[in-house]
Amino acid sequence: MHDADDDVEGVERASPTRRAFLGLGAGLTATAVLARAAEAQRPTRRADIGSLTERLGQRLEWRSTELRLLRRISMGMTAATAGRVRSIGFARFLEEQLNPPAIDDSACDQRITTRYPQFYLTQAQLLAKDDVFWQEVAAPVMRAIIERACFSERLLEQRMIEFWSDHFNIAIAAPRVVDYRDVVMQHALGKYGDMVRASMRSPAMLLYLDQVWSTKYGVNENYARELMELHTVGWDGGYSQQDVHDLARVLTGWTIDNQRRFTYRADYHDFGAKRVMGQVFPARPEAGGTAGMDEAIAFGEYLIHHPATAKFICTKLLRWFIRPDPLPAQVNAAVQAFTTTDGDIKAVLRAILTENNLATAPAKLKRPFHYYASIVRATGATIDAWSDWTTWEGVVGHHWDNAHAPLTWQTPDGFPDRAEYWAGLMVNRWNAAASILYNWGTTGRYPRFAPATFMATPTTTGVIAEIDRRLFGGEMTAALRTELQAFLGTSTPSQGRVQDAVFLAACAPEFQYY
Amino acid sequence: MTTHDSECGCGEYQELSRRGFLLASGASAGALLLPEWMPQVSYAESENTSRDVIVSVFMRGGADGLTLVAPFEDADYYRGRPGIAVPRPDSSAANRGTALDNFFMFPPGMVGLLPAWQAQNLAIVHATGQMATNSRSHFEAERYMEAGKPNDYSLVSGWLARHLASSAPMRAGAPLRALALGWGGTRLTLTGGPNTLPIPVPESYNLARPLGAQLDRMYNTAWTPARNAAKDAIATINLLQSINFRGYVPSNGAVYPTTDFGRGFRSLAALIKADVGVEAAHLDIGGWDTHAQQGSTQGTMHGLMVDFANTLGAFWADVIRGPVTRRITVVCISEFGRNARENGSAGTDHGRGSVAFFLGTHIRGGRVLANWPGLNRAVLEDGQDLRVTIDYRDLLAEIVKRRLNNPNLDLVFPGFTPVERGITL
Numbered sequence: 001m002h003d004a005d006d007d008v009e010g011v012e013r014a015s016p017t018r019r020a021f022l023g024l025g026a027g028l029t030a031t032a033v034l035a036r037a038a039e040a041q042r043p044t045r046r047a048d049i050g051s052l053t054e055r056l057g058q059r060l061e062w063r064s065t066e067l068r069l070l071r072r073i074s075m076g077m078t079a080a081t082a083g084r085v086r087s088i089g090f091a092r093f094l095e096e097q098l099n100p101p102a103i104d105d106s107a108c109d110q111r112i113t114t115r116y117p118q119f120y121l122t123q124a125q126l127l128a129k130d131d132v133f134w135q136e137v138a139a140p141v142m143r144a145i146i147e148r149a150c151f152s153e154r155l156l157e158q159r160m161i162e163f164w165s166d167h168f169n170i171a172i173a174a175p176r177v178v179d180y181r182d183v184v185m186q187h188a189l190g191k192y193g194d195m196v197r198a199s200m201r202s203p204a205m206l207l208y209l210d211q212v213w214s215t216k217y218g219v220n221e222n223y224a225r226e227l228m229e230l231h232t233v234g235w236d237g238g239y240s241q242q243d244v245h246d247l248a249r250v251l252t253g254w255t256i257d258n259q260r261r262f263t264y265r266a267d268y269h270d271f272g273a274k275r276v277m278g279q280v281f282p283a284r285p286e287a288g289g290t291a292g293m294d295e296a297i298a299f300g301e302y303l304i305h306h307p308a309t310a311k312f313i314c315t316k317l318l319r320w321f322i323r324p325d326p327l328p329a330q331v332n333a334a335v336q337a338f339t340t341t342d343g344d345i346k347a348v349l350r351a352i353l354t355e356n357n358l359a360t361a362p363a364k365l366k367r368p369f370h371y372y373a374s375i376v377r378a379t380g381a382t383i384d385a386w387s388d389w390t391t392w393e394g395v396v397g398h399h400w401d402n403a404h405a406p407l408t409w410q411t412p413d414g415f416p417d418r419a420e421y422w423a424g425l426m427v428n429r430w431n432a433a434a435s436i437l438y439n440w441g442t443t444g445r446y447p448r449f450a451p452a453t454f455m456a457t458p459t460t461t462g463v464i465a466e467i468d469r470r471l472f473g474g475e476m477t478a479a480l481r482t483e484l485q486a487f488l489g490t491s492t493p494s495q496g497r498v499q500d501a502v503f504l505a506a507c508a509p510e511f512q513y514y
Numbered sequence: 515m516t517t518h519d520s521e522c523g524c525g526e527y528q529e530l531s532r533r534g535f536l537l538a539s540g541a542s543a544g545a546l547l548l549p550e551w552m553p554q555v556s557y558a559e560s561e562n563t564s565r566d567v568i569v570s571v572f573m574r575g576g577a578d579g580l581t582l583v584a585p586f587e588d589a590d591y592y593r594g595r596p597g598i599a600v601p602r603p604d605s606s607a608a609n610r611g612t613a614l615d616n617f618f619m620f621p622p623g624m625v626g627l628l629p630a631w632q633a634q635n636l637a638i639v640h641a642t643g644q645m646a647t648n649s650r651s652h653f654e655a656e657r658y659m660e661a662g663k664p665n666d667y668s669l670v671s672g673w674l675a676r677h678l679a680s681s682a683p684m685r686a687g688a689p690l691r692a693l694a695l696g697w698g699g700t701r702l703t704l705t706g707g708p709n710t711l712p713i714p715v716p717e718s719y720n721l722a723r724p725l726g727a728q729l730d731r732m733y734n735t736a737w738t739p740a741r742n743a744a745k746d747a748i749a750t751i752n753l754l755q756s757i758n759f760r761g762y763v764p765s766n767g768a769v770y771p772t773t774d775f776g777r778g779f780r781s782l783a784a785l786i787k788a789d790v791g792v793e794a795a796h797l798d799i800g801g802w803d804t805h806a807q808q809g810s811t812q813g814t815m816h817g818l819m820v821d822f823a824n825t826l827g828a829f830w831a832d833v834i835r836g837p838v839t840r841r842i843t844v845v846c847i848s849e850f851g852r853n854a855r856e857n858g859s860a861g862t863d864h865g866r867g868s869v870a871f872f873l874g875t876h877i878r879g880g881r882v883l884a885n886w887p888g889l890n891r892a893v894l895e896d897g898q899d900l901r902v903t904i905d906y907r908d909l910l911a912e913i914v915k916r917r918l919n920n921p922n923l924d925l926v927f928p929g930f931t932p933v934e935r936g937i938t939l
Contacts, residue, residue: 057737210805210859218858222805225651225864235654241896244650365740403698403714410800411575413653420670421699423739424712427719427747430729434722483732504728509736509744 059363059513066090067473068358071514072321073097074155076374081155082473090355097156098346100189108152116144119177123203126174127260133174141177145406146399147383149373160188160345162369163320165407166414168199168231172407175204175260180407192313192343193304196231200254200300201262209412212255214248216270224248226412232303234312239277246274250281250295264293277302310338314348319417321352322361330357363513365419368402370514372432375506378471381436381447398432433506437499451499460488463498467505480508561686566874566917567786569829569844570674570703570796572660573822575803576652577848579868580889580900581810582624582819583638583882587617590889594855598810598862609811614638618882622811623819626827630873634880635834637937639909641867641884643850643902648895650864652803655849660702662907662927671706673926674794677914678707680922688791689749695778695797704796711746716781717759720751757788768832769824775799776825783833786842802848806859822846830873843917844873847906853898854889867900870909876917876939883935908932 062068066085070077070093085093096103112119118140121129129137152158164184170176179202187195199205206212209223224247229235239247253269256262269292273283279302281295303309314334318326330352337344337351366374375381399405402425409415416422437449454466464484468476484501493501505511584600585591592599600621601607611619614631618640630636647664649655658664662673671679674692683691691709693716694701700712713719721729726748733744762784764770770780778797785792801818809815826844834842851868867887872879885903887893895901911932914920923932 210861213806213857213859213861215858218856220805220857220859220861221863222803229651229653235651241648241650363737401714411652411803416699420705420739421701424694424700424710424743425714426740426744427721427751428714431722438723479735480732483728487728500723500725503723504725504732507725507729508732509740512740 057363059510061475061477061510062363063475064473065355065359066093067475068361069094069353069355070155070473072358072361072364073159073353074377075149075158075370076377076514077471077473078377078380079470079473082469094156094350094353097154098189098349100154100157103154105153108148111151112144112148116140116147119144120181121177123175123178123260126177130174137174137177138172141180142172142399142406142408145180146369146373149369150376150383156349157188159320160349161185163317164188164195166409166417167316168195168205169409169412169414170204170208170407171410173204173208175202175207176407178202179204187345189345189349192338192345192348193301196300196304199231200227200296203256203260203262206254206256206262207260211251214252214255215265215268216249216252216272217268219245219248219252219270221245221248224251227251228303230412232312233306233308237306237308237312243276246281247276247299249274250276250299253292254296264290266291266293269293277306304343307335307339310335310343313343314338314352317348318352321349322357323364324362324418365423365512366514367415367417367422368404368425368429368432369399369406369415371429371512372399372402372436374511374514375433375436376447379437379449379502379506380453380470381449383446384448398428398435402428402432429512430507433503437503437506449499449502451495451502454498454502455495458492460485460490460493463488463493463501467502471502471505471511476505477510480505480510483508561684562682562919563684565681565684565793565919566841566843566876567684567792568674568677568794568913568918569782569842570794571826571844571846571871572656572701572703572796572798573802573846573848574652574656574798574800575848576655576850576852576864577802577868578804578808578810578815578852578862578865579640579848580851580854580862581621581808581815583614583618583640583869584611584621584810585617585640585886585889586611586613586619588886588889590854590891594889596856597860598808598856600810614882617886618884620823621816621819623816624823626820626823626825627830627871628827630827630830630834631880633830633835635830635873635875635877637872637877637879638882639870639872639884639904639935639937640882641887641900641902642870642904642906642909643867645902645905648866650850650866652849652864657702659847659849659906662910663929666928669928670702672701672703673910674703674796675705675707675710676926677918677920677922678710678794680925681918681920683709683791684793685791688793689746689753690790690792692794692796693785693792695782695795696774698798701796701798704794707794709746710794711743711750713750713754715777716754716757716785719754726751753790754785757784757790759784764828764832765836766831768828768836770828770832771821771824773821773825775821776828779825779829783829783836786833786840787836787838789839804852804861805857805863806861808856808861826871826873834873834875841876841917842874843877843913844871845910845913846871846873847910851900854894854900855898865899866895867902870906872909872913872937874917878937878939883937904935905930905932908935909937912936912938 067082069090070081070085118137149158161184168183170179183195183198183202187198209226210220211223214220221244225244228237228239249270253265255265266288271284271286271292274281276299279299315326315331318330318334334348334351337347341347404415436447439448454463464481468474488497488501586602601610603611603613603619609622611621612625613619627636644659644664647658660672661669663669678691689709692704692707694704694712697714704710730745730748733741759781764783770776782795799822804815807813847870848868850864850866852862852865857863887901887903891897907927907930911923911927912934914926915923916938
């Protein structure tokens, strides 16, 4: 599971030689963003793991609950999506997004299938490409994930894919490509239990967490522990070290064959007596075929339906969508939905994405991947071709500098969802914005951004109105407006000036949150 | 290189002056990540120069102390690890260990630290770790260890961050007191620290679009932690740009590995020698979760140990023994050790006690400190693991008090009464 480290380490990093120089004139007046230090309902109870990330602040300019919904369930708004949620309203927009197959995403699908066929390689095809995975497959797959986040119309589904990709994290390696499609994407808005069942049979997961090595001759506890700690009941789900060990014994025999397909090997299974979290597996005679496989299937069902699992998953989803310290009433409502629908993720999301929850949700810092996609979406930057495949920067570039290139988190806990982890990387963030908004060099660099698209009305007022409409859904702060006015000046701004103004808006504190 | 604030060489340390403290009327921005009970102080123009630069290394993944510093005189070590034990120093095996004393040895991958060991600048503590939790979860154990307090999820700052927050800057007005080098964001160890940033690659730390003055103003009234990060970053860019990282030539012929870890220490060496007020650094070295095909003397863990030992060995020669005006202390810890017995896949599963390393000219080095509990099944924790006999906080607290000259141990390690183990001079 650590092989990927070495391959990634060797890659050359971006050099800081790319700079564009434009003269700067008037300075900006100080921003005066009203930040309420703490919400009235800020809890005093013990914060849980994941924890309070900062004083919970409300962005007072976020008056529209519809736009709050759009921000939370998307990788960033566009003028079109902001218009749509305002026109059809909160409830209809949410239902629309909860049913992604009904949303026409053919343009995005077409983009991925034609440019990145590597994303769709089968397990057998990947197996044949193991030796050239890093040269031929990894980067296109990462690009496919980046571009889907930037261009898919299935907004909520993208956010859920990101969520589950972290929840069932596997450091990038060839079989992860299949897992990403068949476990994470396949079940992102389906039944939680189906995702766990698929993950338990995912060659990528069984390889990554060393399950394939675990036999009656010597168990390996890695997968057993994380199946409970990270995937189902959570770290405080009430299991002991003895439970971990016996679950590893229960799981013996769950492995892969030489074609890297899931298989069960009864000859590896420990048929002795086991006891895990109070569930008793009596000793039984050794046998062949699928004998003994029922034990882990049964315990998987036990975990899927354990009350701690419902609470763990619902709390994590609330952190993802609403706030770092979910309130007991919010958790209870989500757990109720989870339990009564047998883990139907859509039902849980309906219980979480309520108008009240969103109206009171404190601002949340975008993670770098989310931030990048939100700039592309809001500014209409295009990614039409990749002619700089030969450099790592051309492939994942600033996603790497931001420590948030898709699939590159090495440990099974997934990329952190905590502001205090990401907030320090501001320079990397701003440089990612610059990489989108300035067409560095002369040819072949993407994304490409056209400042002229913000200049239909080529006055300072007109440009600011367009920035407001596209980046902020019409909810730009007065402070940022004042700054941009001072920056753009009273005469007709030049295209370069407009480009800088869009850059400053994308770098502004207001645009870091969602 | 400036010398105006070179340390006093007498080994006595000034009492931390509280006269320079200004009690902040409200919550200062930098303190917001700190616990409510933490005094919210700012330090105006005060500084405290009589302090070591502290470098914290976290060996992420649960490093196998029984390989890093292997007990060749404990017969149970060889009984429990027939496939992965390091051969005795007095054996004829080509991959045999190198004796550190009459009980412990380095495997071949660790010999890069032998010069520091022989110079008595390296102290090793064995059978150490977390006494107050027996968690074998990476993520729980790392959290407790970096926070400096177990079983408390309300604590969202790290032990090193609280040391910085509870001590005057080593250099008044330093824009950057502490940094995390290498890939990633702010690890918990440094979370909440004042003037603290993750700077993955210092030599390329610059704005692609030079609108720093505008950005700085825009963040004046933003929220922390983004506000502090933004303003500290802009203040730091010029500082780092003034340092010639690429032309840096290590002293004493030291050669850093060209790994992320090695490059991070090389950049850190340049930063320390530039003497710009950086007083703390954190680096991760991951990959110690050796469940399968561990590779004690060749393979995965061997390669990691070579990276670890050669990097620290180079840093020792270049900086700790090199021409610097400040003393340096390096601490290396891991969230837990690994099972005394190997598993079914020539690896080891999550365990308890492990080793910690302390490097510096004022470390009582050249010895392995251990209350060795033994590896017999009867004395193993839960029948499987090396016991933790020395709490890691005893060791870090001694460093904080003696080497960092910070008496506020109750803030750095809340609710803990450390026992001094004598690892410092």
